[in-house]
Amino acid sequence: MLQELLTPVRRALLVVLLGALLATGAPSASADDPDDPVRLVIATAGLSWEDIDPETTPHLQCLADRSGAGAMNTTSTTVVSTKRQGVETLRSGYRGLAEEAPRSSGIPTPAKDQWEQLGVPVTTIDLADSADAEAAQEISAAVEAGDIVEVTVPSLPERGDPGRTEALTALDESVGATLEALGGCESAELPRTLLVSVAATDPEDPETIERTGAVASRTVGLQVALDTAFPGQALTSGATKQNGVVVLTDVVATILASHDVSPDGLIPGQPFRGTDHDAPQQLALDRSLAAAKVDAATVPALGSWFVLGVIGIVILLVPPLARRPRLAAVGRVLAAVAPLALAVGMYASLVPWWRAEHPTLALTGVVWAGCALLSVLVLAGPWRRHRLGPVGVSSALVALLLLAESATGSRFQLASPLGAQPISGGRFYGLSNHLFGMVLAAALMALLCLFTVMGTPRARVLWTVAVGALVAIVCVAPSMGADFGSMLATIPTFGLLALLVSGIRPRLWHVLALGAAGAVTVLAVSFLDWLRPAEDRTHLGRFIDELLSGELLSVIIRKLAQNIAMTTGYPALAVVMVLAALASAAILMPGRIRWRRLAALDLEHPASYWVRVALVVGAWVGYAVNDTGPVLIASMFGIWLCLLPATLPAPQEAEPPDASS
Numbered sequence: 001m002l003q004e005l006l007t008p009v010r011r012a013l014l015v016v017l018l019g020a021l022l023a024t025g026a027p028s029a030s031a032d033d034p035d036d037p038v039r040l041v042i043a044t045a046g047l048s049w050e051d052i053d054p055e056t057t058p059h060l061q062c063l064a065d066r067s068g069a070g071a072m073n074t075t076s077t078t079v080v081s082t083k084r085q086g087v088e089t090l091r092s093g094y095r096g097l098a099e100e101a102p103r104s105s106g107i108p109t110p111a112k113d114q115w116e117q118l119g120v121p122v123t124t125i126d127l128a129d130s131a132d133a134e135a136a137q138e139i140s141a142a143v144e145a146g147d148i149v150e151v152t153v154p155s156l157p158e159r160g161d162p163g164r165t166e167a168l169t170a171l172d173e174s175v176g177a178t179l180e181a182l183g184g185c186e187s188a189e190l191p192r193t194l195l196v197s198v199a200a201t202d203p204e205d206p207e208t209i210e211r212t213g214a215v216a217s218r219t220v221g222l223q224v225a226l227d228t229a230f231p232g233q234a235l236t237s238g239a240t241k242q243n244g245v246v247v248l249t250d251v252v253a254t255i256l257a258s259h260d261v262s263p264d265g266l267i268p269g270q271p272f273r274g275t276d277h278d279a280p281q282q283l284a285l286d287r288s289l290a291a292a293k294v295d296a297a298t299v300p301a302l303g304s305w306f307v308l309g310v311i312g313i314v315i316l317l318v319p320p321l322a323r324r325p326r327l328a329a330v331g332r333v334l335a336a337v338a339p340l341a342l343a344v345g346m347y348a349s350l351v352p353w354w355r356a357e358h359p360t361l362a363l364t365g366v367v368w369a370g371c372a373l374l375s376v377l378v379l380a381g382p383w384r385r386h387r388l389g390p391v392g393v394s395s396a397l398v399a400l401l402l403l404a405e406s407a408t409g410s411r412f413q414l415a416s417p418l419g420a421q422p423i424s425g426g427r428f429y430g431l432s433n434h435l436f437g438m439v440l441a442a443a444l445m446a447l448l449c450l451f452t453v454m455g456t457p458r459a460r461v462l463w464t465v466a467v468g469a470l471v472a473i474v475c476v477a478p479s480m481g482a483d484f485g486s487m488l489a490t491i492p493t494f495g496l497l498a499l500l501v502s503g504i505r506p507r508l509w510h511v512l513a514l515g516a517a518g519a520v521t522v523l524a525v526s527f528l529d530w531l532r533p534a535e536d537r538t539h540l541g542r543f544i545d546e547l548l549s550g551e552l553l554s555v556i557i558r559k560l561a562q563n564i565a566m567t568t569g570y571p572a573l574a575v576v577m578v579l580a581a582l583a584s585a586a587i588l589m590p591g592r593i594r595w596r597r598l599a600a601l602d603l604e605h606p607a608s609y610w611v612r613v614a615l616v617v618g619a620w621v622g623y624a625v626n627d628t629g630p631v632l633i634a635s636m637f638g639i640w641l642c643l644l645p646a647t648l649p650a651p652q653e654a655e656p657p658d659a660s661s
Helices: 002-026 058-067 083-092 114-118 133-144 164-180 249-258 278-317 325-337 340-346 359-380 387-405 433-451 456-476 484-502 508-530 539-548 552-567 572-586 596-604 607-625 627-648
Strands: 040-046 066-072 122-125 148-152 193-197 221-227 233-237 243-248 272-276
Touching: 002 040, 040 083, 040 133, 040 164, 040 249, 058 193, 058 221, 066 148, 066 272, 066 278, 066 607, 083 249, 083 278, 083 508, 114 325, 122 133, 133 148, 148 193, 193 249, 193 539, 221 272, 233 243, 233 249, 233 278, 243 249, 249 272, 278 340, 278 359, 278 627, 325 359, 325 627, 340 359, 340 387, 359 387, 387 456, 387 627, 433 484, 433 607, 433 627, 456 484, 456 508, 484 508, 484 539, 484 607, 508 539, 552 572, 552 627, 572 607, 572 627, 596 607, 607 627
Parallel strands: 040 148, 040 193, 066 233, 066 243, 122 148
Antiparallel strands: 066 221, 193 221, 233 272
């Protein structure tokens, strides 16, 4: 029996590795590297794409028309980023301030000025107050001498400030004066110029708002980034792999690469690249608007649909209600369709809801329309005749749709409630930890429902291996999920489940072998990703860079510190973790806590218990190997909290056969 089990498992591991390796070579869309070195960098703060207009900011509009356009993330090590942090980042390539950053952030202290690697003089000019003729002459002379020139122009106050209009005019005039000193915006002799808004705020007393948090900061909004080397194109970079979105840390990498200079040590950013787009400025504006509005719209849009699930859960868990067959059937339907909002939310950007006059209502309409469409599929097929049929189909849809989004290049995440948000600056592509948690939980629930109609252990093993291989390939492939930690949890989870449903009692060596298989697979894929050019690498390949540079220990400490900080820094997450620990124990010992309906489910379908064992193992292994483990735990148990009640027998059927004796 063991040999029969190991054969499909070996094949699955081979499929996972080959599939991930083939996906490693997928090319990323990019333009050829420009030949011109960066000679002029214009820095400001508070400038968003909503501010640029042909009438009010003609000079900025002119520069945008002849440049590549991108919406730029400017997060830092504090909850709110400030201009002084952005200015340091502009030189160091790290999210400053280095002296104020937590030691677990991985930022070198003291900050290194990467511009010193350029080998050419750097002229710094401050036009924050006004642009005068002497400054213009200095800019012109420095550029003619071959210097790289850094010009600081006025910043903008927050929206709603009465002085914002005047400040925007001053900013535009300063940019115009800078460009005029070099022949004008439309001059063919204008050197390669970057204009970047290095932060969303520039307070008079930055120390008052610079405070650290348990997670990466959220800026007031995405900022403007322009690069004249890519006229008429959308900016992107290897750090974001998303058209129209770049990161402030990419600016240093762009400057160094344009001068054919390597950085001093590892830096997180990647050079700007250009991608063809019909309306790059509109794309940058869309990215900015969606990022600014998605948080406020998410809770009403998704929550209004989740209310149906709450109603269903109440019906199914309150015995007097659950004993009424028709009402219980309604409860199972409501609980089964509730998680569909997760999948629909991922694809919400198919409709530009952020352009609507009332974006929250627009996003809510998109979610409800998509969920209604999927609900028809869940409830209309022949599986509706089986108690667990709709639950299984709903779970499978959630897992497959989330995996499909990552497998096709993460093209819909940035304007969707559940995607990677560019305003937070965590990651911009692939499977984030909360998405992986949803996929793992939904896939296991789908298997539980499937096992109720699978008659043989061999069939259950084959389905477990097939589903596990699919999840693993999408999770680890650099052109898909590109998630290091998920592989360390996926193979042990599905491998353990395959052992359990086969009837083999897991031994210590089984567990160690599954853990080693996950580690070897992800390291092999990471190494092949590392062999690609630096700008094409993902988190996987950059892990090898950190490993080779001797930073492995600091990376582990940093991730553990963030995990602990999230758990202790947010009371709500701490409560979730406690509840998840209690739930883990409860679903594994229904008999001891007298949860008779769950015990009855195990009597009816014994494989359901083994699926729950795999769920608990996968959840806590995932928590341990990821830097935002609490979010992964919350997403996994949230899905099961909704769907598990729909799988339980009715209360009157829950008594064990010998209950009367």
